[in-house]
Amino acid sequence: MxxxxxxxxxxxxxxxxxxxxxxxxxxxxxxxxxxxxxxxxxxxxxxxxxxxxxxxxxxxxxxxxxxxxxxxxxxxxxxxxxxxxxxxxxxxxxxxxxxxxxxxxxxxxxxxxxxxxxxxxxxxxxxxxxxxxxxxxxxxxxxxxxxPIDPQIMGISAASIIAARDAKPIEHVSDIALVLADVSDKATAQVKRGAVEIMTPRLARDKAEALAETLTSGQWTHDYxxxxxxxxxxxxxxxxxxxxxxxxxxxxxxxxxxxxxxxxxxxxxxxxxxx
Missing domain, CATH: 3.90.226.10 (2-enoyl-CoA Hydratase; Chain A, domain 1)
Structure with a gap:
């Protein structure tokens, strides 16, 4: 050949x-x-x-x-x-x-x-x-x-967006920042509620709520x-x-x-x- x-x-x-x-x-x-x-x-x-x-x-x-x-x-x-x-x-x-x-x-x-x-x-x-x-x-x-399980909004920690909104008077916060902060509030609450739901069969509710708060509060960076x-x-x-x-x-x-x-x-x- x-x-x-x-x-x-x-x-x-x-x-x-x-x-x-x-x-x-x-x-x-x-x-x-x-x-x-x-x-x-x-x-x-x-x-x-x-x-x-x-x-x-x-x-x-x-x-x-x-x-x-x-x-x-x-x-x-x-x-x-x-x-x-x-x-x-x-x-x-x-x-x-x-x-x-x-x-x-x-x-x-x-x-x-x-x-x-x-x-x-x-x-x-x-x-x-x-x-x-x-x-x-x-x-x-x-x-x-x-x-941590803190939600991310457009690649930014929801907890950080909320903290930025709360750090200044409301009249000095832009509309888009207010919208993002509102979404961040909802996302954090949803993740926290879900985490408590899946942990309560094995943990007392107060302990599950405390753990969920720690993991979603943004006290660490998301890659901690x-x-x-x-x-x-x-x-x-x-x-x-x-x-x-x-x-x-x-x-x-x-x-x-x-x-x-x-x-x-x-x-x-x-x-x-x-x-």
Whole structure:
């Protein structure tokens, strides 16, 4: 067979198109095996929501995601399909997303009769924290993070918009600022009410209201990292120590960077030479 330049180009193009698809299929198979292993070991139903950049398009472009209505639909369907006596383990890694979707998922978590455990390998911020509040147990790593659930209006903290309005006489506040502050008041009240609703089955109402106030008041920036110690002090049901199976599962969600900024060599056990 004669190979000309056009044939070589076609083969190269075909490889470029198929490579990310084949890699995606391979990782999907390995994830399924890892999830099944966790389910067998813990006797639970495992649901994952991992929002990490991943090559998904034909040409390998990176796509990142947040909590959306499609996530809510999928997770609610999975929870409803789980028998009432079967515990659920949710592996959660997300920067947050839509409040309405996060609240839908949180209500479904709270409504499941059996125990629901949320695993936070790295972080579950904003809407992810809202989901975790509905769980019976939150399992974190030593350096895992939760975060405040104060709503954001056009990328600005609702609490900060309210504070800016209240800092000056009303006649000196513009109409648009008043409108934004009104929306901020409503958004904060809605999130606070929802947080209390999903926490009261496990917490006394006064404690749930105090915790919801702390997490929505804007006393921290929206990206503030709540450590396991701080989360425990706030009254959340925190357990520190992630199962190895969950840690292994996270390695199957790689971030597609050309070259990592972090490098390290495999650990060399005493008495054994590597390399």
């Amino acid at each position: 004669d190979f000309n330049l056009s044939t070589v180009f076609f083969v190269f193009f075909l490889i470029m198109v198929l490579q990310p698809i084949l890699m995606g299929r391979m990782f999907a198979l390995r994830r399924a095996q890892a999830i099944r292993a966790i389910e067998r070991k813990r006797g639970s139903r495992v649901i994952t929501m991992i929002h990490r950049q991943e090559k998904r398009s034909l040409f390998g472009f990176s796509m990142s995601s947040q909590i959306g209505l499609e996530d809510a639909q999928s997770i609610i369907s999975a929870i409803k399909a789980t028998p009432d006596n079967t515990p659920i383990d949710i592996v959660l890694h997300t920067p947050g997303g839509l409040v309405i979707a996060s609240m839908q998922i949180a209500r479904a978590i709270e409504a499941h009769p059996a125990k629901v455990t949320v695993f936070v390998p790295i972080y579950a911020m904003s809407g992810g924290t809202l989901m975790a509040l509905a769980a019976d147990e939150i399992v974190m790593g030593e350096f895992s993070m939760l975060g 990292a709540l450590t396991p110690v701080e989360a425990t002090d706030l009254g959340l049901p925190i357990t520190v120590g992630l199962p190895q199976g969950v840690l292994d599962l996270m390695t199957l969600y790689p971030s597609p960077v050309k070259q990592s900024a972090v490098e390290f060599l495999p650990f060399d056990p005493p008495g054994r030479r590597m390399g």
